[in-house]
Amino acid sequence: xxxxxxxxxxxxxxxxxxxxxxxxxxxxxxxxxxxxxxxxxxxxxxxxxxxxxxxxxxxxxxxxxxxxxxxxxxxxxxxxxxxxxxxxxxxxxxxxxxxxxxxxxxxxxxxxxxxxxxxxxxxxxxxxxxxxxxxxxxxxxxxxxxxxxxxxxxxxxxxxxxxxxxxxxxxxxxxxxxxxxxxxxxxxxxxxxxxxxxxxxxxxxxxxxxxxxxxxxxxxxxxxxxxxxxxxxxxxxxxxxxxxxxxxxxxxxxxxxxxxxxxxxxxxxxxxxxxxxxxxxxxxxxxxxxxxxxxxxxxxxxxxxxxxxxxxxxxxxxxxxxxxxxxxxxxxxxxxxxxxxxxxxxxxxxxxxxxxxxxxxxxxxxxxxxxxxxxxxxxxxxxxxxxxxxxxxxxxxxxxxxxxxxxxxxxxxxxxxxxxxxxxxxxxxxxxxxxxxxxxxxxxxxxxxxxxxxxxxxxx
Amino acid sequence: xxxxxxxxxxxxxxxxxxxxxxxxxxxxxxxxxxxxxxxxxxxxxxxxxxxxxxxxxxxxxxxxxxxxxxxxxxxxxxxxxxxxxxxxxxxxxxxxxxxxxxxxxxxxxxxxxxxxxxxxxxxxxxxxxxxxxxxxxxxxxxxxxxxxxxxxxxxxxxxxxxxxxxxxx
Numbered sequence: 001x002x003x004x005x006x007x008x009x010x011x012x013x014x015x016x017x018x019x020x021x022x023x024x025x026x027x028x029x030x031x032x033x034x035x036x037x038x039x040x041x042x043x044x045x046x047x048x049x050x051x052x053x054x055x056x057x058x059x060x061x062x063x064x065x066x067x068x069x070x071x072x073x074x075x076x077x078x079x080x081x082x083x084x085x086x087x088x089x090x091x092x093x094x095x096x097x098x099x100x101x102x103x104x105x106x107x108x109x110x111x112x113x114x115x116x117x118x119x120x121x122x123x124x125x126x127x128x129x130x131x132x133x134x135x136x137x138x139x140x141x142x143x144x145x146x147x148x149x150x151x152x153x154x155x156x157x158x159x160x161x162x163x164x165x166x167x168x169x170x171x172x173x174x175x176x177x178x179x180x181x182x183x184x185x186x187x188x189x190x191x192x193x194x195x196x197x198x199x200x201x202x203x204x205x206x207x208x209x210x211x212x213x214x215x216x217x218x219x220x221x222x223x224x225x226x227x228x229x230x231x232x233x234x235x236x237x238x239x240x241x242x243x244x245x246x247x248x249x250x251x252x253x254x255x256x257x258x259x260x261x262x263x264x265x266x267x268x269x270x271x272x273x274x275x276x277x278x279x280x281x282x283x284x285x286x287x288x289x290x291x292x293x294x295x296x297x298x299x300x301x302x303x304x305x306x307x308x309x310x311x312x313x314x315x316x317x318x319x320x321x322x323x324x325x326x327x328x329x330x331x332x333x334x335x336x337x338x339x340x341x342x343x344x345x346x347x348x349x350x351x352x353x354x355x356x357x358x359x360x361x362x363x364x365x366x367x368x369x370x371x372x373x374x375x376x377x378x379x380x381x382x383x384x385x386x387x388x389x390x391x392x393x394x395x396x397x398x399x400x401x402x403x404x405x406x407x408x409x410x411x412x413x414x415x416x417x418x419x420x421x422x423x424x425x426x427x428x429x430x431x432x433x434x435x436x437x438x439x440x441x442x443x444x445x446x447x448x449x450x451x452x453x454x455x456x457x458x459x460x
Numbered sequence: 461x462x463x464x465x466x467x468x469x470x471x472x473x474x475x476x477x478x479x480x481x482x483x484x485x486x487x488x489x490x491x492x493x494x495x496x497x498x499x500x501x502x503x504x505x506x507x508x509x510x511x512x513x514x515x516x517x518x519x520x521x522x523x524x525x526x527x528x529x530x531x532x533x534x535x536x537x538x539x540x541x542x543x544x545x546x547x548x549x550x551x552x553x554x555x556x557x558x559x560x561x562x563x564x565x566x567x568x569x570x571x572x573x574x575x576x577x578x579x580x581x582x583x584x585x586x587x588x589x590x591x592x593x594x595x596x597x598x599x600x601x602x603x604x605x606x607x608x609x610x611x612x613x614x615x616x617x618x619x620x621x622x623x624x625x626x627x628x629x
Contacts, residue, residue: 320471352478
């Protein structure tokens with residue numbers, strides 16, 4: 001005989017504190033390991049850097065206690081660990097390239113992390129309820145599309161490594177696509193929560209799937225054209241796939257219709273194939289992907305081949321931090337940070353990182369299941385799916401599952417815009433999860449106002 | 461240089477630490493797989509005090525219950541047949557709602573049940589009543605279809621669609 005009773009959620013803040021301390025300790029261990037392996041002594045800045053990072057993580061924890069006390073307790077520890085491991089690996093590449101810590105990429109990344117955490121905390125404090133964001137649905141849409149197309153503007157758009165996804169103002173360069181991801185998720189959530197009934201009800205059934213009416217196809221066609229525009233003019237498959245995939249996934253979540261996925265995959269496949277036939281730079285990417293070790297491909301770029309060789313050198317247990325040669329691969333601290341981890345931590349370490357990503361995405365989707373309003377559900381599902389898709393694109397790119405693209409591994413890769421966007425994404429997820437997990441006020445208990453007697457305030 | 465042994469221990473320790481963290485997270489997460497807590501309990505526990513001692517009345521969240529379940533009446537509802545067979549839930553004096561709607565205390569997964577199908581509650585005199593909430597397919601007490609609230613006691617058998625319910629002490 002069993003008795004079923006619902007359990008009031010615990011806030012889990014203490015769990016979060018313990019796990020965050022664990023995460024910082026693991027990062028510290030990695031840093032010590034790296035110092036011992038490269039210089040033979042414990043790095044001198046360990047106490048300062050370690051305490052600094054601990055302070056940043058704990059400050060965010062305190063903000064959560066203060067402003068979102070029922071937020072998911074696992075998101076912050078996972079993100080702290082990923083960000084810290086990224087810092088250690090970037091520092092490791094710095095050492096290999098002969099850069100000192102004071103002028104290396106790692107210190108800049110640490111400053112960006114601090115700024116990103118500060119902005120995420122500010123988002124948590126300012127946005128008291130995620131439903132506020134719904135008011136800015138169309139503003140977010142306009143901002144999102146503008147940011148996505150901003151690198152095309154002559155003068156500030158900047159082409160690097162064959163993709164035009166940076167903007168540069170003075171000495172300051174930024175990748176606006178990362179912020180666009182957030183704005184577009186807000187826009188899609190707000191738009192789909194209004195229109196999903198029209199998109200999911202009518203239609204005709206073919207091959208066991210209900211296909212929508214022709215006129216309901218307009219939004220997906222617009223999204224498709226925009227994503228093809230990104231692919232063709234910005235020459236970036238990653239952003240294009242991320243943006244279109246986000247839209248199709250949120251459409252599916254909103255309507256529960258498998259046919260949208262079929263239509264989306266079909267449209268993207270056809271568009272990408274046509275782009276492959278027409279544009280030279282797409283053909284180069286495909287050549288590098290399918291025939292990585294052919295002489296023509298190695299003439300163009302041996303980056304992917306070197307990354308694969310690095311991971312092969314790492315093997316199952318890895319060479320150990322500081323003992324591999326990840327710096328042989330070009331961009332080992334940003335686009336190719338996953339092969340760097342594969343080389344030095346081995347397959348076991350790399351899979352731990354991938355499981356951490358999977359757990360982070362799971363927490364986001366769980367938040368989406370738990371929250372009660374449609375907008376919050378769609379937003380949480382969209383944000384966590386965008387993280388998952390970004391990981392797929394990055395890891396798939398460096399392991400030759402899909403053509404290599406220029407996306408960053410969330411929280412690991414060096415890059416300020418990516419850190420800012422992903423920490424803000426986490427702040428929004430935490431805000432929604434606080435809303436989802438906070439227990440409802442007990443209706444049986446009644447409120448003080450309802451039970452108070454009528455009082456005569458003033459007699460004439 | 462450091463000895464290779466120290467480095468190997470650190471390197472493998474880092475991997476162990478990473479996976480220990482992953483398993484710690486999964487351990488916390490395990491509670492997520494079960495949204496409700498399922499307690500195994502002996503079939504009958506007559507010695508269990510049905511009313512808590514006065515001392516813990518003011519505990520957090522519980523509040524003071526004005527009407528305690530009387531000793532004679534049924535205290536729980538058991539699903540004896542149907543998709544949810546084996547489920548038990550405690551009866552509340554304020555009323556236990558049964559139906560397909562998620563707001564119900566017992567959410568039936570039964571095509572023949574209405575959204576808000578029936579209610580079991582205790583009236584002012586302490587007698588337990590079952591009431592059909594104008595359901596499409598009706599609520600049966602024994603073999604008769606309910607048209608008005610009827611008194612029930614421990615041992616009464618209700619049928620809602622394909623689900624059989626029994627009230628137990």
